[in-house]
Amino acid sequence: xxxxxxxxxxxxxxxxxxxxxxxxxxxxxxxxxxxxxxxxxxxxxxxxxxxxxxxxxxxxxxxxxxxxxxxxxxxxxxxxxxxxxxxxxxxxxxxxxxxxxxxxxxxxxxxxxxxxxxxxxxxxxxxxxxxxxxxxxxxxxxxxxxxxxxxxxxxxxxxxxxxxxxxxxxxxxxxxxxxxxxxxxxxxxxxxxxxxxxxxxxxxxxxxxxxxxxxxxxxxxxxxxxxxxxxxxxxxxxxxxxxxxxxxxxxxxxxxxxxxxxxxxxxxxxxxxxxxxxxxxxxxxxxxxxxxxxxxx
Amino acid sequence: xxxxxxxxxxxxxxxxxxxxxxxxxxxxxxxxxxxxxxxxxxxxxxxxxxxxxxxxxxxxxxxxxxxxxxxxxxxxxxxxxxxxxxxxxxxxxxxxxxxxxxxxxxxxxxxxxxxxxxxxxxxxxxxxxxxxxxxxxxxxxxxxxxxxxxxxxxxxxxxxxxxxxxxxxxxxxxxxxxxxxxxxxxxxxxxxxxxxxxxxxxxxxxxxxxxxxxxxxxxxxxxxxxxxxxxxxxxxxxxxxxxxxxxxxxxxxxxxxxxxxxxxxxxxxxxxxxxxxxxxxxxxxxxxxxxxxxxxxxxxxxxxxxxxxxxxxxxxxxxxxxxxxxxxxxxxxxxxxxxxxxxxxxxxxxxxxxxxxxxx
Numbered sequence: 001x002x003x004x005x006x007x008x009x010x011x012x013x014x015x016x017x018x019x020x021x022x023x024x025x026x027x028x029x030x031x032x033x034x035x036x037x038x039x040x041x042x043x044x045x046x047x048x049x050x051x052x053x054x055x056x057x058x059x060x061x062x063x064x065x066x067x068x069x070x071x072x073x074x075x076x077x078x079x080x081x082x083x084x085x086x087x088x089x090x091x092x093x094x095x096x097x098x099x100x101x102x103x104x105x106x107x108x109x110x111x112x113x114x115x116x117x118x119x120x121x122x123x124x125x126x127x128x129x130x131x132x133x134x135x136x137x138x139x140x141x142x143x144x145x146x147x148x149x150x151x152x153x154x155x156x157x158x159x160x161x162x163x164x165x166x167x168x169x170x171x172x173x174x175x176x177x178x179x180x181x182x183x184x185x186x187x188x189x190x191x192x193x194x195x196x197x198x199x200x201x202x203x204x205x206x207x208x209x210x211x212x213x214x215x216x217x218x219x220x221x222x223x224x225x226x227x228x229x230x231x232x233x234x235x236x237x238x239x240x241x242x243x244x245x246x247x248x249x250x251x252x253x254x255x256x257x258x259x260x261x262x263x264x265x266x267x268x269x270x271x272x273x274x275x276x277x278x279x280x281x282x283x284x285x286x287x288x289x290x291x292x293x294x295x296x297x
Numbered sequence: 298x299x300x301x302x303x304x305x306x307x308x309x310x311x312x313x314x315x316x317x318x319x320x321x322x323x324x325x326x327x328x329x330x331x332x333x334x335x336x337x338x339x340x341x342x343x344x345x346x347x348x349x350x351x352x353x354x355x356x357x358x359x360x361x362x363x364x365x366x367x368x369x370x371x372x373x374x375x376x377x378x379x380x381x382x383x384x385x386x387x388x389x390x391x392x393x394x395x396x397x398x399x400x401x402x403x404x405x406x407x408x409x410x411x412x413x414x415x416x417x418x419x420x421x422x423x424x425x426x427x428x429x430x431x432x433x434x435x436x437x438x439x440x441x442x443x444x445x446x447x448x449x450x451x452x453x454x455x456x457x458x459x460x461x462x463x464x465x466x467x468x469x470x471x472x473x474x475x476x477x478x479x480x481x482x483x484x485x486x487x488x489x490x491x492x493x494x495x496x497x498x499x500x501x502x503x504x505x506x507x508x509x510x511x512x513x514x515x516x517x518x519x520x521x522x523x524x525x526x527x528x529x530x531x532x533x534x535x536x537x538x539x540x541x542x543x544x545x546x547x548x549x550x551x552x553x554x555x556x557x558x559x560x561x562x563x564x565x566x567x568x569x570x571x572x573x574x575x576x577x578x579x580x581x582x583x584x585x586x587x588x589x590x591x592x593x594x595x596x597x598x599x600x601x602x603x604x605x606x607x608x609x610x611x612x613x614x615x616x617x618x619x620x621x622x623x624x625x626x627x628x629x630x631x632x633x634x635x636x637x638x639x640x641x642x643x644x645x646x647x648x649x650x651x652x653x654x655x656x657x
Binding site for chain 1: 347353431432434435436438439441442443445446447449450453454456457571572575578579582583586611613614616617618620621624625628
């Protein structure tokens with residue numbers, strides 16, 4: 001018999017992991033809305049954020065290291081857009097997606113040769129490995145609270161940015177109709193660069209806060225990208241709020257399947273549930289069928 | 298006649314590769330080349346699905362593994378425990394099962410490679426229909442993610458089940474006597490023969506694919522690729538055609554898996570990994586999706602170089618970089634610009650003879 005505090009424990013570990021998937025999914029959505037491209041290098045931003053922060057932490061205090069790491073990753077994101085996607089505007093979407101896969105592999109290899117294959121981690125932001133907070137009978141590491149807090153703040157700020165600032169509105173205009181946005185005087189190219197930079201920054205910050213719990217490793221990006229992609233699809237592409245729900249659902253499903261089945265099968269159950277959900281709702285849980293395929297081109 | 302040119306060119310290329318490797322005394326290279334050709338067969342199947350039917354699959358590594366593993370499990374496991382049952386006796390009489398010597402001198406009752414091949418095809422057909430029927434209702438990125446998820450499920454199941462040998466995979470898969478004394482086997486004495494078997498299978502498949510593409514079915518697939526709704530509106534049964542293309546390309550991948558498993562004498566779980574599936578898609582895209590010839594050539598070359606270990610620890614990095622370069626510079630695949638160049642050179646030689654001015 002599983003008691004309530006144990007369920008709560010699994011649930012909390014699920015939403016911790018799920019919140020990171022959610023951040024990756026939001027990153028997918030931001031770039032997808034602005035450019036139509038699915039950026040499979042999204043997980044690498046998380047890895048880079050953690051790696052840069054761990055290295056900087058040797059020289060400067062933790063908050064400065066995290067701050068600089070986020071800036072660095074954002075610049076990497078902008079640079080990728082300027083170097084590759086600005087030039088290749090006329091390539092088909094599928095080709096650009098394949099290029100992001102290539103980029104993800106290259107970034108991973110560069111990280112391997114820059115940092116080697118050792119597992120690293122940032123120190124706990126507050127407390128240490130053994131300190132814990134009691135929460136309705138479940139023990140919670142303070143770092144989990146940091147993760148949940150940071151992700152919540154990120155999501156809220158992003159929402160406010162997209163809804164209430166001129167630049168955020170311009171970004172949304174680009175995603176709903178790029179040509180009309182251009183006619184209204186919005187510089188689409190810059191908006192695309194901004195979307196890459198923003199989603200890289202989000203990923204980088206997530207990589208920093210998660211680092212003490214899951215450790216940072218050069219190979220951590222690809223699995224995160226897959227889970228984040230699944231989260232974005234489960235919620236319905238193009239909808240950041242739905243992506244958060246998708247990410248949390250996948251994280252919780254994973255945590256509970258670990259509790260019931262051998263760990264080797266945890267992804268199996270998660271993805272079977274995911275496929276079933278997708279077969280029942282082909283446009284994601286919160287998406288709706290679009291008229292895209294009958295639109296005049 | 299014009300349609301025969303690529304066939305002849307490819308056959309000549311295959312023979313040239315063998316002759317050169319013999320001449321410079323590096324025949325061992327043919328082993329990796331054979332493996333690369335089998336991998337290229339998977340990419341050809343994907344070309345049919347992506348380039349002509351316009352559907353993405355990030356799960357073809359899984360079909361390759363389903364084919365390979367089914368055949369490996371059936372040809373290596375021992376059914377003699379069940380010998381009393383009427384079914385097994387009947388299968389034995391039908392020469393589906395046979396007694397073979399095992400590693401320790403004993404005898405085991407295992408399936409013949411041909412029977413295992415047919416079983417692998419049936420298994421793949423069943424699974425591809427099961428997953429393809431609901432998945433192909435999904436569009437674009439949703440389909441990509443669904444097939445990616447399917448591939449991941451297969452990978453984790455292969456990795457976690459004892460019947461597939463968990464992380465070790467299966468070894469000791471017997472050789473496969475095809476017909477007329479042709480044998481799929483990794484023995485070095487049969488290296489040249491196996492190289493030509495692989496090339497023949499690939500070439501046959503290319504010819505069949507080109508015929509399919511230029512038939513009524515191919516044009517229907519093309520219509521679905523260009524505009525699915527419009528294709529449906531003019532009376533093409535889009536769901537059925539998409540499913541057929543999906544199942545066919547899955548069967549091609551599985552067949553390649555069976556051949557390579559017999560050739561290598563074993564199979565490991567990495568064949569089902571997501572990276573492998575992604576690699577197939579990337580190679581198909583880099584070769585020019587609507588151009589199976591280009592895809593076959595590019596994937597054979599890149600896979601051969603990486604199997605030979607040319608790039609050492611930079612293997613993945615070089616693969617990623619090659620992908621980016623090929624797609625940025627030649628999105629239609631490298632064969633198209635190459636063909637244009639050759640045509641221009643030939644045109645440049647011919648034109649002055651006719652009337653003085655070179656063709657623009």
